[in-house]
Amino acid sequence: MNAENTSRRAFMSRLGLGALSIGAIAAVQACGKSGGGEGAKCDDTTGLDDAAKATRTSLKYTDKSPDPAKTCSKCQQFNAPEGGAACGGCKLFKGTVSPAGNCAGFVVKAG
Numbered sequence: 001m002n003a004e005n006t007s008r009r010a011f012m013s014r015l016g017l018g019a020l021s022i023g024a025i026a027a028v029q030a031c032g033k034s035g036g037g038e039g040a041k042c043d044d045t046t047g048l049d050d051a052a053k054a055t056r057t058s059l060k061y062t063d064k065s066p067d068p069a070k071t072c073s074k075c076q077q078f079n080a081p082e083g084g085a086a087c088g089g090c091k092l093f094k095g096t097v098s099p100a101g102n103c104a105g106f107v108v109k110a111g
């Protein structure tokens, strides 16, 4: 093995680690987006007025329902996501909610 082969091997090794790092970063960023259906992060209140934030807080909205039988997707107040979005809406307050979310306003969907 000569110095050129060693250098090439070291370069290829670093290239592989770089590609893995970029993949890991992309995966982490994807987790934080408002995407992902049942695991969607939809509790960003940026841009909402104080009243909307207060309503969400008073109803104890959470992206992850503690009871699988009482998720937003099973609630009468839920507006399903549109256009491929991961987050839907709620008839009780402004902002996005997760299909897997829950709040104190839950009412089981009819039918």
Ligand code: SF4
Binding pocket: 061, 070, 071, 072, 073, 075, 076, 077, 078, 079, 089, 090, 091, 092, 097, 101, 102, 103, 104, 105, 106, 107
């Ligand atoms: S009322 Fe609560 S449980 Fe029902 S859709 Fe709205 S946030 Fe989800």
